[in-house]
Amino acid sequence: MKLTDSDQDLVAEVEELSGENLYACFQCGKCSASCPFTDEMDELPNQLIRRVQMGDRRVLQSKTPWVCASCLSCEVECPKGNDIPAIMEAVREIKLRSNVDETDLRDLDTRGLPEIALVSNFRKKTG
Amino acid sequence: MGSKPRVGVFVCHCGENIAGSVDVAKLAEEAVGLEDVVFATDYEYMCSDPGQNKIVEAVDEEGLNGVVVAACSPSMHEETFRNVVEDSGLNRYRCEIANIREQCSWVHRNGGTSPTSKALKIIKGAVQKVKRNIPLEPVEMDHSDKCLVIGGGVSGIQAALDVAEAGNEVILVEKEPTIGGHMAQLSETFPTLDCSQCILTPKMVQVSRHPDIELMTYSEVREVSGFVGNYRVTIEKKPTYVDPDACNLCGDCEDVCPVEVSDEFDEGLSTRKAIHIPFSQAVPSSYTLDEDACLGLNPLCCTECSDACDADAVNYDESSQFVEEEVGAIVVATGYDLYPKEEMGEYGAGSYQDVVDGLEFERMLSATGPTGGEVRRPSDGEVPNNVVFIQCSGSRDPENHNPYCSKICCMYTAKHAKLYKESVPDGNAYVFYIDIRAGGKEYEEFIQEVQEEERVLYLKGKVSKLEEVDGSLRVTGVDQTIGEKVEIDADLVVLAQSIIPSDRAEEVSKQLNLNLGPNGFYKEAHPKLRPVESIGGGVFFAGAGQAPKDIPDSVSQGSGAAAKAMDLLAKPTLSQDPQVVEIDEERCSGCGLCLGQCPYGALELNSRGIAEVNEILCEGCGTCVSGCPSNSLSLKNQTDEQVNEVIKAYVGD
Incomplete structure (x- = not known):
């Protein structure tokens, strides 16, 4: 990507929502090493942070924030004390606030689904 | 026995x-x-x-x-x-x-x-x-109490001061018109951001005022003979054509001088006159007339500077003086240069004006530099908004450039990025790196502070090329953390060029019989246990001539070399290994073949026409022993009989 065309608003927004300094991350990779769900992610947590640092809007299409279960393993281990789940949540929020509804209710097979699953499914598919 | x-x-x-x-x-x-x-x-x-x-x-x-x-x-x-x-x-x-x-x-x-x-x-x-x-029994000999220091950068300065403080006389030889070395060119120093000149110039003044230090600037060692404890050195003192005692630094000569040449102190980013002072706090504080730049001294083509000088300090009749000195120990502190950016084909081979090296950027950041401390790019004087710093430029590249790590670039690049961001808060600084090597007191903390507080984007990967596109420099690199190529349209690119030994190192190594390692840095007697000593003894290393070093390490090694020199000079007599050559006077025919074979000049024919060995000069190498046609030379405790018996023991009778 071309860094001189990067979206600095994205950086500012994620920092505001998460309350974290993205530049504190020095890419040690410990968050990714400790994350129990990396097999299900399309990019590692540290890579996601780097993309946000770079102002790369493609990060909003990433599956990673939605796989994140906020288990806080990464936060506990981060040597710089960054709240990575908060950064994940910020990315999810930005996506949700874009108000794009990608869910077609007719496609939903609701049989046997617990309500909470339905709610989280709506959340994931919205935005 | x-x-x-x-x-x-x-x-x-x-x-x-x-x-x-x-x-x-x-x-x-x-x-x-x-x-x-x-x-x-x-x-x-x-x-x-x-x-x-x-x-x-x-x-x-x-x-x-x-x-x-x-x-x-x-x-x-x-x-x-x-x-x-x-x-x-x-x-x-x-x-x-x-x-x-x-x-x-x-x-x-x-x-x-x-x-x-x-x-x-x-x-x-x-x-x-x-x-x-x-x-x-060891061979005992007297020695000179003086110490010669070659190189007046910070490590040479430290060594000279330490040796002189211990009461020994010191001769400090510097090839430039002022001492201070590269440190005098720097803006601020990592990680504390002390102003470089503010901490260096008091030490420079201390050198010039020390009663036991004889400062010889604009001078070079031309010849060295002798051995540990008793070196005879010939030093050429080049003419400055200005009497430093009379010069009052008024600058009138500089104002009228009609010649402008590139200023080496500013790394060519500004010009100076033929008669000049490298920087205002130079030591000695005196002007120097650059003979090569001057319109002509023989015959005299212009007398503007002399005419303007009210103090009558300019003297066109000066000529080189050759001074002979006897010294007991020598500290070699010839320092470093930067690997020329012209060698970096992938980064434009020096053809892009807005691609500068680390020292050029230091001058841009320096309050006394060509831009008065403002970061302005050389091509048009504009303030750059996107600055790319490329680390390991010419380092860690055994195939194309230098194989070694230059050690100081990680830290000075972080400092550069910080100072740039302080100067241009809205600007973007990008650093391309392979690894961050910040091993040093409070170094890692500094790097993290620069990343976090100054918001400098560190991208892991080396830049593959630079090209000029629409008036800016297109930097193509990669960020390995996301595994994707990145491009930056930069206004200014700073190359952290590899550290190489000063061009004086080769000549000094020949004069003093020193070994150079594979990359041209001085080779120490032992890389861990004798890091400041030369193999032959009597010569000690200080500073970046031995390996790339930052200021604290250079100063430490300067003190280390001084301690070693003082140790040698403090001994009442020096003793030499007695395992030297012995001559069978009955056998020697006086053919004199051995005289030419001896690399140390330790053999001569005596008044009776037979070979005689100077036991102090003899290093016991044995070259003459194997060359003697009459077998009349032998090495003590390494006789033919002993060698034969050892071989027999190895291979059986």
Whole structure:
């Protein structure tokens, strides 16, 4: 990507929502090493942070924030004390606030689904 | 040996280094069976205190008159064990080392030749040699009390001050018109951001005022002869055409000088006149007329500077002076240069104006620099909004450039990025790196602060190319953390060029008989245990001429070299290894062949026409011994008989 065309608003927004300094991350990779769900992610947590640092809007299409279960393993281990789940949540929020509804209710097979699953499914598919 | 030989053999395990592949217990057992060996033992670390005591005890209890230590290379511990043998009451040359580590256990770790039987042969050889050794006493000699320091950068300055403070006279030789070296060019210093000149110039003044330091700037060492303790040095003092005592720094000469040339102190980013002072706090504080730049002195083409000088300080009749000095020790502090950016084909080979090296950027950041401390790009003087810093430019690239890490660039790049962001808060700074090497007191903290507080984007990967696109520099690199190529349209690119030895290093190494390592840096006597000493002794290293170094390391090594020089100069006399050449006067025909063969000039024909050796100059290399057609030369304790017996021990009778 071309860094001189990067979206600095994205950086500012994620920092505001998460309350974290993205530049504190020095890419040690410990968050990714400790994350129990990396097999299900399309990019590692540290890579996601780097993309946000770079102002790369493609990060909003990433599956990673939605796989994140906020288990806080990464936060506990981060040597710089960054709240990575908060950064994940910020990315999810930005996506949700874009108000794009990608869910077609007719496609939903609701049989046997617990309500909470339905709610989280709506959340994931919205935005 | 006069009395019957009684040799003791001491086998060292060297932890697992030897014991890992050599059966040390068996070796000690079999050594006792060798002719003239009356005692043998093995121990884990022979060089340790208990190990050394075993030798002392055995000499006493067993009445030994010869000691063989089967251990590491003699270059490592021969001195140690000879000291032990001397402490136990024997002559120190009654000790020989059987090198069963470097020449046996290490090379036969994977089997093949039986390491144990080979080790026994090596021991057998050493026994044959030691029992034929004659006791020798060191050759004593007087020495000069003066110290020569070559190079007036920060490490040379430190060395000169330390030696002078200890009461020895120092001659500090600097090739430029001022001392201070590269440190004087720097803006601020990492990680504390002290202003470089503010901390350096008081030291420079201290040098110029010290009663025991003779400062010779604009001077170069031309010839060195002699040896440890007694070097004879010829120094050329080039003419500055200005009397430093009369010059009052009014600057009138500079104002009227019609010649403008590139200013090397500003790394060519500005111009200076032919008559100039490198920077206002230069030491000595005096102008220098650059002979090469001047319109002409012979015949005199212009007298503007002299006419303008009210102090009558300009003298066109000056010429080079050659000063001869005798010194006992020499500190070599010739420093570094930057690997030319012209070598960097992938980064434009010096053709892009807005691609600068680290020192050029330092001058841009310096308050006394060409831009008055404002970051402005050279091409159009604009303030750059996107600055790319490329680390390892010319370093860590064995295929195309230099194989080594230049050590200081990670830190100075972080400092550059910080100072740029302080100067242009809205600007973007990008750093391309392979690794961040911030090993040093408070260094890592500094790097993290720069990333976090100054919001500098560190991208892991090397830049592959630079090209000019629409008035800016297109930087193509990669960020390995996301595995994607990145492009930046930069206004200014700063290359952290590799550190290379100063161009003086090669000449100085020839003059002083010093070894250079594979990359042209001075080679020390031992990389870990004798890092400031040269192999020949008497010459000590300080600063980046030995390896890339930052300021704290250069200053530390300057003090280290000074301590070593003081140690030498403080001795009432110096002693020389007595294992030198001996001449059989009856046999020598006086052909004189040996005179030309001796690399140290230690041989001459005496009044009777036969060869005579100067035991102080002789290094015991043995070249003359093998060259003598009448076999009348021999090395003490390395006689033909001894060499033959050692060979027989190795290969069997």
